Amino acid sequence: xxxxxxxxxxxxxxxxxxxxxxxxxxxxxxxxxxxxxxxxxxxxxxxxxxxxxxxxxxxxxxxxxxxxxxxxxxxxxxxxxxxxxxxxxxxxxxxxxxxxxxxxxxxxxxxxxxxxxxxxxxxxxxxxxxxxxxxxxxxxxxxxxxxxxxxxxxxxxxxxxxxxxxxxxxxxxxxxxxxxxxxxxxxxxxxxxxxxxxxxxxxxxxxxxxxxxxxxxxxxxxxxxxxxxxxxxxxxxxxxxxxxxxxxxxxxxxxxxxxxxxxxxxxxxxxxxxxxxxxxxxxxxxxxxxxxxxxxxxxxxxxxxxxxxxxxxxxxxxxxxxxxxxxxxxxxxxxxxxxxxxxxxxx
Numbered sequence: 001x002x003x004x005x006x007x008x009x010x011x012x013x014x015x016x017x018x019x020x021x022x023x024x025x026x027x028x029x030x031x032x033x034x035x036x037x038x039x040x041x042x043x044x045x046x047x048x049x050x051x052x053x054x055x056x057x058x059x060x061x062x063x064x065x066x067x068x069x070x071x072x073x074x075x076x077x078x079x080x081x082x083x084x085x086x087x088x089x090x091x092x093x094x095x096x097x098x099x100x101x102x103x104x105x106x107x108x109x110x111x112x113x114x115x116x117x118x119x120x121x122x123x124x125x126x127x128x129x130x131x132x133x134x135x136x137x138x139x140x141x142x143x144x145x146x147x148x149x150x151x152x153x154x155x156x157x158x159x160x161x162x163x164x165x166x167x168x169x170x171x172x173x174x175x176x177x178x179x180x181x182x183x184x185x186x187x188x189x190x191x192x193x194x195x196x197x198x199x200x201x202x203x204x205x206x207x208x209x210x211x212x213x214x215x216x217x218x219x220x221x222x223x224x225x226x227x228x229x230x231x232x233x234x235x236x237x238x239x240x241x242x243x244x245x246x247x248x249x250x251x252x253x254x255x256x257x258x259x260x261x262x263x264x265x266x267x268x269x270x271x272x273x274x275x276x277x278x279x280x281x282x283x284x285x286x287x288x289x290x291x292x293x294x295x296x297x298x299x300x301x302x303x304x305x306x307x308x309x310x311x312x313x314x315x316x317x318x319x320x321x322x323x324x325x326x327x328x329x330x331x332x333x334x335x336x337x338x339x340x341x342x343x344x345x346x347x
Contacts, residue, residue: 047219064210090164090199162217168196169221
């Protein structure tokens with residue numbers, strides 16, 4: 001006897017994704033338009049200008065030291081507790097988990113892997129670009145500065161650009177990038193901009209970053225968001241590859257794929273009923289057809305029943321008339337006079 005393999009949770013997830021088209025028709029994939037290319041070029045120029053201003057120890061570095069000596073965490077000590085919690089919105093671990101949960105639900109509802117794959121590509125670009133810049137420039141933070149007025153570059157630090165700020169721009173900006181309507185995209189863009197701005201200023205308040213670190217972090221995160229349309233073909237190919245890998249895995253392990261059920265007649269539809277005939281009637285109809293003397297043979301008549309028949313359990317029981325006992329010669333029917341039936345005795 002053949003037994004079918006039980007479906008695993010992964011099989012059920014992919015079955016859910018296969019129900020409808022993988023990419024909804026009403027959602028437009030952003031393209032690399034001229035406006036976006038111009039914004040990308042302007043942001044890249046701003047990024048390089050900030051790096052150059054710090055390398056040559058310009059007025060921006062002097063302003064960094066002035067803000068550091070101002071010590072905002074001492075000037076406004078009453079909001080320190082709030083800033084400690086708010087800056088978590090820029091930490092990569094908690095924000096990635098929150099956004100991935102939301103985009104996972106979006107992938108489930110839209111039957112596509114694009115939201116999760118887009119998040120993965122953006123975080124990968126963030127780790128590569130920002131991480132390489134941090135290690136390459138090696139700038140020390142305000143708490144570890146050695147020489148007043150210097151740019152603190154090339155001393156083994158890892159705070160330039162600000163990872164909290166860049167992560168806030170990318171993580172919350174990806175929600176606006178994947179928005180399904182223009183109105184939602186505008187609102188989410190404004191919300192992500194305010195959130196990332198607050199995270200950057202929170203790091204300056206706490207003294208963990210220079211102000212120039214925050215400016216470069218904003219530019220680094222915005223460059224990743226603006227470059228995502230160039231990655232859309234790669235995301236589409238990755239989605240196709242994931243589903244192909246799923247199909248090969250199913251074939252290799254003999255996964256059971258339920259076949260679609262045959263459409264059944266709706267309840268209440270008319271049913272074709274063939275009238276019951278006797279063997280004698282069938283024999284007479286055959287003789288008429290062979291001899292040709294009778295009337296032309298008619299096709300068996302079919303009648304339309306008004307609806308489906310009720311089951312035996314739903315029918316109203318009918319009490320039979322009369323007695324169920326078999327007839328007997330010596331048995332007297334009920335209610336009849338018994339005097340005439342009995343033999344007379346005596347003289």
